[in-house]
Amino acid sequence: MSVKHAISRGLELGRSFLQIGLLKSGGRVAAKLRADRFRVGQSVRTVQPQAFLPSRYRYYRTSLTGLAAQLQSAGFRRRWTGGSPRNRAVFLAFGLGVGLIEQQLEEDRRSAATCQEIQAVFKKKRFQSTLRPFASGFKLEDYIIGNQIGKGSNAAVYAAAAQFARPKEPERDSSLLELRVNEEDLQTVRSPACCSLKSFPLAIKMLWNFGAGSSSEAILKSMSQELVPCGPLALKQEKEQITLDGHFGVLPKRVSAHPNVIRVYRAFTADVPLLPGAWEEYPDVLPARLNPTGLGDNRTLFLVMKNYPCTLRQYLQVSTPSRWQGSLMVLQLLEGVDHLCRQGVAHRDLKSDNILLEFDSDGCPRLVITDFGCCLAQIDSSLQLPFNSMWVCRGGNASLMAPEVATAAPGPGVVIDYSKTDAWAVGAISYEIFGQHNPFYRAMGLQSTTYQEKQLPPLPACVPAGVQLVISLLLRRNPNKRPSARIAANMLHLSLWGRRALASQDSVSMRKLADWLLCQSAVVLLQGCSGPSGNRVEAELQRSFLSNLELEDLRAAVGFLLYGRDQSRVFMTFA
Incomplete structure (x- = not known):
């Protein structure tokens, strides 16, 4: 806004008093100004963002028009009762200030409206699973079980194929029965003994059952956390009626589909079979009918999912992603964590073993968060857990437990906030993605309970400055100074694709950002209409960013980036 325009606005505010009348009381003047002179349109009623002003100007943001009327009335009276030149200068300065602040408010309203319109467009284009609807698959006999492809502390995972839907000829598009994968990369991360993904496109996870009983109701209630990523048709209709009382209260609606979160296609209970490798790998969890010394119950829960080539840890053991791919991998984890947080779920066991990986058509790794056995799922989405006893489970992986969780001491009224704990774990895993040892894993490594931020090892010099800034902020000890997964993801989006919008050295125009x-938005919409290019990792990330677009989160991300730039004076660039 030019000085000339600001002066004109100040004079206009002064003339308004003459138009309203000199004999009206100050209260009526203020009311008239609020009703007639400062009304900027219907959009004020529907979009009311906070002004882009420091907190010390909060009164201006909340009661700008009322304050303007009061001060103008006082200035006007002083003008006609012999006010000094300094008072008249104050009056003019106030007119200038009101013009500038109102201009900023109008710019904010336009930016907020733009964000809401973009968000509305892309929320209608939510991620859709590639699973084709089918009515069968609720029995273990419906599947052909292949070799074991994974085993954890509470389950074993086997390659599988659906007997009821085996095609005679493969189809071109990706579906439940065919996965598009990078075969060259798969040969380096899959062992020769593993079943091929083309023949066994599914994976069946068999949970260990110790003491939950053998009834379907008891099993579903005891293992309800594993059902968080289930699709809408994963359970039989009669099983959907069972109240799913997990360890932390009634579960909310299960999370919706997202490209970076595992999707469970089928969930059912069945008798524990004697699968390949059972005697060698997990004899103690077998039921007594299969192993006289076994401790497991006769029935357990089975989950049917997509079969992925490898875990993130397996991939990083044999491959080193480029800095661009590494940046996209970190961003995918943040998008997945944000999706969970928005729906009231904290994973609480995030590590490279619990992240699956496949490749898009360009060979870029696509990451998927899996294994929700330790998650915290709440109906109120607060992600705050009362910690009144040491018997309360705080999560799975102690090494990657955020400082606010690891240092919590049980007691009356103690509550652990999990809203930013998974984001902290993403910061630690980022070291692995960029070829470094996880600083919290080594025998002589850092402890989340005692480490200081200055002790964190430096990332490789090839890692972009914007990504380094995000990782350092995610690993802040104080969660109040740590960005949320959404804000951190916005920072990476702006660093990767919004360099021109952030080109200013001192400030960022919200109009330029809008x-x-x-x-x-136009680019992403065109990519979505161009066929396969819309299924690439980059396109998925951009759609996710635009569908979650909120002005305050975007502004916070810009603030963090400008703060980091002021600290290092190095702008985020990519060759």
């Missing part, structure tokens, strides 16, 4: 958002 223009960039509109351009990005």
Whole structure:
């Protein structure tokens, strides 16, 4: 806004008093100004963002028009009762200030409206699973079981294929029965003994059952956390009626589909079979009918999912992603964590073994968060857990337990906030993605209970400055100074694709940022209409960003980036 325009606005505010009348009381003047002179349109009623002003100007943001009327009335009276030149200067300065603040408010309203419109467009284009609907698959006999492809502390995972839907000829598009994978990369991460993904496109996870009983109701209630990523048709209709009382209360609606979160296609209970490798790998968890010394119950829970080539840990053991791919991998984890947080779920066991990996058509790794056995799922989405006893489970992986969780001491009224704990774990896993040892894993490594931020090892010099800034912020000890997964993801989006919008050295124009958002929206919509290119990792990330677009989160991300730039004076660039 030019000085000339600001002066004109100040004079206009002064003339308003003459138009309203000199004999009206100050209260009526203020009311008239609020009703007539400062009304900017219907959008004020529907979109009311906070102004882009420091907190010390909060009164201006909340009661700008009322304050303007009061001060103008006082200034006007002083003008006609012999006010000094300094008072008249104050009056003019106030007019200038009101013009500037109102201009900023109007710009904020336009930016907020732009964000809401973009969000509305992309929320209608939510991620859709590639699973084709089918009515069968609720019995173990419906599947052909292959070799064991994984085993954890509470389950074994086997390759599988659906007997009821085996095609005679493979189809071109990706579906439940065919996965598009990078065969060259798969040969380096899959052992020769593993079943091929083309023949066994599914994976069946068999949970260990110790003491939950053998009734379906008891099993579903005891293992309800594993059902969080289930699809809407995963359970039989009669099983859907069972109240799913997990360890932390009644579970909310299960999380919706997301490209970076595992999807469970089928969930059912069945008798524990003697699968390949059972005697060698887990004899103690078998029921007594299969192993006289076994401790397991006769029935357990089975989950049917997509079969992925490898885990993130297996991939990183044999491959080193480029810095661009590494940045996209970190961003995918943040998008997945944000999706869970928005729906009231904290994973609480995030590690490279619990992240699956496949490849898009360009060979870029696509990451998927899996294994929800330790998750915290709440109906109120607060992600706050009362910690009144040491018997309360705080999560799975102690090494990657955020400082606010690891240092919590049980007691009356103690509550652990899990809203940013998974984001902290993403920061630690990022070291592995960029070829470093996880600083919290080594025998002589850091402890989340005692480490200081200055003790964190430096990332490789090839890691972009914007990514390094995000990782360092995610690993802050104080959760109040740590960005949420959404804000951290926004920072990476702006660093990767919004360099021109952030080109200013000292500040960022919200108008310029809104223009960039509109351009990005057009590009992503065109990519979605162009066929396979819309299924690439980059396109999925951009759609996720735009569907979750909120002005305050975007502004916070810009603030963090400007803070980091002021600290290092190095702007985020990619060759």
